[in-house]
Amino acid sequence: xxxxxxxxxxxxxxxxxxxxxxxxxxxxxxxxxxxxxxxxxxxxxxxxxxxxxxxxxxxxxxxxxxxxxxxxxxxxxxxxxxxxxxxxxxxxxxxxxxxxxxxxxxxxxxxxxxxxxxxxxxxxxxxxxxxxxxxxxxxxxxxxxxxxxxxxxxxxxxxxxxxxxxxxxxxxxxxxxxxxxxxxxxxxxxxxxxxxxxxxxxxxxxxxxxxxxxxxxxxxxxxxxxxxxxxxxxxxxxxxxxxxxxxxxxxxxxxxxxxxxxxxxxxxxxxxxxxxxxxxxxxxxxxxxxxxxxxxxxxxxxxxxxxxxxxxxxxxxxxxxxxxxxx
Amino acid sequence: xxxxxxxxxxxxxxxxxxxxxxxxxxxxxxxxxxxxxxxxxxxxxxxxxxxxxxxxxxxxxxxxxxxxxxxxxxxxxxxxxxxxxxxxxxxxxxxxxxxxxxxxxxxxxxxxxxxxxxxxxxxxxxxxxxxxxxxxxxxxxxxxxxxxxxxxxxxxxxxxxxxxxxxxxxxxxxxxxxxxxxxxxxxxxxxxxxxxxxxxxxxxxxxxxxxxxxxxxxxxxxxxxxxxxxxxxxxxxxxxxxxxxxxxxxxxxxxxxxxxxxxxxxxxxxxxxxxxxxxxxxxxxxxxxxxxxxxxxxxxxxxxxxxxxxxxxxxxxxxxxxxxxxxxxxxxxxxxxxxxxxxxxxxxxxxxxxxxxxxxxx
Numbered sequence: 195x196x197x198x199x200x201x202x203x204x205x206x207x208x209x210x211x212x213x214x215x216x217x218x219x220x221x222x223x224x225x226x227x228x229x230x231x232x233x234x235x236x237x238x239x240x241x242x243x244x245x246x247x248x249x250x251x252x253x254x255x256x257x258x259x260x261x262x263x264x265x266x267x268x269x270x271x272x273x274x275x276x277x278x279x280x281x282x283x284x285x286x287x288x289x290x291x292x293x294x295x296x297x298x299x300x301x302x303x304x305x306x307x308x309x310x311x312x313x314x315x316x317x318x319x320x321x322x323x324x325x326x327x328x329x330x331x332x333x334x335x336x337x338x339x340x341x342x343x344x345x346x347x348x349x350x351x352x353x354x355x356x357x358x359x360x361x362x363x364x365x366x367x368x369x370x371x372x373x374x375x376x377x378x379x380x381x382x383x384x385x386x387x388x389x390x391x392x393x394x395x396x397x398x399x400x401x402x403x404x405x406x407x408x409x410x411x412x413x414x415x416x417x418x419x420x421x422x423x424x425x426x427x428x429x430x431x432x433x434x435x436x437x438x439x440x441x442x443x444x445x446x447x448x449x450x451x452x453x454x455x456x457x458x459x460x461x462x463x464x465x466x467x468x469x470x471x472x473x474x475x476x477x478x479x480x481x482x483x484x485x486x487x488x489x490x491x492x493x494x495x496x497x498x499x500x501x502x503x504x505x506x507x508x509x510x511x512x513x514x515x516x517x518x519x520x521x
Numbered sequence: 522x523x524x525x526x527x528x529x530x531x532x533x534x535x536x537x538x539x540x541x542x543x544x545x546x547x548x549x550x551x552x553x554x555x556x557x558x559x560x561x562x563x564x565x566x567x568x569x570x571x572x573x574x575x576x577x578x579x580x581x582x583x584x585x586x587x588x589x590x591x592x593x594x595x596x597x598x599x600x601x602x603x604x605x606x607x608x609x610x611x612x613x614x615x616x617x618x619x620x621x622x623x624x625x626x627x628x629x630x631x632x633x634x635x636x637x638x639x640x641x642x643x644x645x646x647x648x649x650x651x652x653x654x655x656x657x658x659x660x661x662x663x664x665x666x667x668x669x670x671x672x673x674x675x676x677x678x679x680x681x682x683x684x685x686x687x688x689x690x691x692x693x694x695x696x697x698x699x700x701x702x703x704x705x706x707x708x709x710x711x712x713x714x715x716x717x718x719x720x721x722x723x724x725x726x727x728x729x730x731x732x733x734x735x736x737x738x739x740x741x742x743x744x745x746x747x748x749x750x751x752x753x754x755x756x757x758x759x760x761x762x763x764x765x766x767x768x769x770x771x772x773x774x775x776x777x778x779x780x781x782x783x784x785x786x787x788x789x790x791x792x793x794x795x796x797x798x799x800x801x802x803x804x805x806x807x808x809x810x811x812x813x814x815x816x817x818x819x820x821x822x823x824x825x826x827x828x829x830x831x832x833x834x835x836x837x838x839x840x841x842x843x844x845x846x847x848x849x850x851x852x853x854x855x856x857x858x859x860x861x862x863x864x865x866x867x868x869x870x871x872x873x874x875x876x877x878x879x880x881x882x883x
Contacts, residue, residue, distance in 0.1 A: 220670075246670070251697070252697060254696065254697070256659065256689060256690055256693050257659055257662075259659075260690060260693070261660070261662045261663035261694075262663060263659070263660050264661060264663015264666065265664070265666055266663070267664055268664040269671070270670065284689070287653060287656060288656060291652075291656060292660065297857050297858070297860065298858055299649045300639055300649060301639070302856075302857045303640055336858050337858055359860075360859075360860035361859050437863040438865075440865075441864075
């Protein structure tokens with residue numbers, strides 16, 4: 195059994211079920227209580243579970259993440275919502291210096307089972323610093339796990355896994371996809387393992403690697419290119435950004451021999467570079483063309499009047515496919 | 522010198538004067554056996570601290586952060602806790618950690634840069650020393666909050682110095698603790714200097730304890746070299762916390778005689794002879810309690826000698842244990858990054874292992 199849900203609704207349902215399932219679960223953040231979250235991802239939960247489990251905190255990201263570390267140390271399972279990814283910076287030290295390192299420093303004696311959810315990415319006409327895609331900061335931090343779903347089904351299954359994970363997980367929710375489409379989501383509490391990518395479309399000519407909101411652009415471009423030129427692209431949704439699913443990445447490139455990476459994060463030191471390195475290490479002799487990246491530019495995400503020119507578009511992705519296949 | 526004279530000091534809670542006189546009632550709360558425990562604990566820690574500085578000079582441990590002069594603050598606060606209470610020390614609070622149950626050899630291991638130096642005995646809740654400043658204060662809010670949610674009768678204590686009170690996390694921690702009335706004790710050892718920067722350059726507010734008012738929590742300023750005053754203050758903070766009256770900010774006025782760490786030269790930023798001598802001669806936490814105990818007939822020279830001998834032997838035994846402890850295996854760097862090791866760590870571990878084997882030693 196299931197229901198047609200948006201990604202937001204799937205996320206809300208996952209949290210609702212976790213709150214009902216385990217007393218240790220609590221949600222904390224700014225505006226997540228009475229207001230139900232600025233995107234309404236916690237809507238109804240405050241009324242259902244009360245102010246002691248769905249907590250409107252003071253506006254202080256370090257305080258939120260730091261106190262959640264303490265709560266997690268002492269047996270709770272906090273879900274922290276940071277209102278936008280770029281607002282996490284005041285809490286960055288808590289993440290990298292403490293959440294990520296506590297298990298290591300204590301040789302496994304104390305863990306921090308903390309889940310941090312945050313909307314991220316451009317394409318929602320947000321004000322300054324509401325559209326960043328800085329997953330690299332976290333994917334460069336040993337001890338953290340980074341997850342980015344691209345659809346409602348995965349969002350629910352990954353969120354439940356992330357909350358049950360004994361280590362801190364940063365859960366990046368592509369804001370643009372919150373209400374973009376609906377999909378059947380099972381009623382039960384199912385889990386999608388962290389660390390596993392998914393081949394969302396089979397193909398033989400080229401592999402597109404993408405995640406989050408860019409997965410839609412990748413699929414659309416693949417569809418168009420197939421209609422126009424008959425080329426069949428395989429599309430891989432990474433789903434977990436750290437640690438990466440090397441096996442799925444490598445299997446696909448061995449099949450197609452060509453790759454295009456699409457991400458909206460800045461190009462330099464973006465995860466695309468890491469994927470290229472993995473392919474070089476594991477499958478260089480299978481390559482028929484250099485691997486190309488279609489990414490956000492190395493500029494701050496610009497004002498929304500021109501943000502579409504920052505983001506990879508279907509046309510840019512198509513162009514990348516053509517260049518790679520015509521090499 | 523005026524910053525350290527009694528005349529200009531704002532109000533401060535003091536029980537035992539530097540001359541060893543009791544000037545406040547202790548209501549029978551501190552009996553003879555507790556007094557002796559306090560005294561012996563301070564003596565043990567001073568011996569440990571001096572030994573550690575020497576060990577660093579001999580190259581047997583790494584950079585070390587001495588706390589000599591701050592024994593009353595660390596011992597007095599730690600002795601006021603119960604076994605199940607959470608403790609968040611900094612790199613200068615291993616004295617408090619030892620009194621709360623951390624083993625001496627582990628502290629040596631920590632300063633020898635051994636992985637196992639941050640493990641506390643099973644069942645204890647002593648977190649590794651926080652190296653970033655003030656960050657651990659919010660953790661102490663979180664653990665206390667969890668205790669409160671579950672109705673467990675534990676408090677959490679966060680140690681920090683005067684420099685930490687300039688950090689954002691100091692304010693965020695006090696604010697969260699005030700809002701959620703968490704059973705947290707914020708224990709500041711104001712030793713006058715954040716490495717080289719004196720308190721008057723750190724803060725325009727005259728005291729740290731007065732900041733409590735801004736968060737509507739309880740604030741106390743106490744003579745940090747008076748172990749009776751420290752113990753009574755922390756004990757009262759524990760009682761308040763367990764009664765649901767929320768957090769307490771304690772400012773203990775004290776002084777570190779030595780350097781910030783063994784890598785630091787305090788002669789550059791303060792007049793060592795003048796200030797250290799002033800504190801040693803007029804305020805020392807151990808001397809003043811000894812004066813009192815001697816007058817009361819609870820302690821004498823012979824006991825002092827015996828105790829020092831006992832502590833030296835104990836410390837040496839722990840040092841031996843630490844020096845004989847198996848060295849960290851380089852491959853251990855890959856353990857405990859995550860609860861479960863992922864592919865990239867497994868492979869990198871293998872890579873290092875092969876390098877080590879080729880080199881013929883591990």
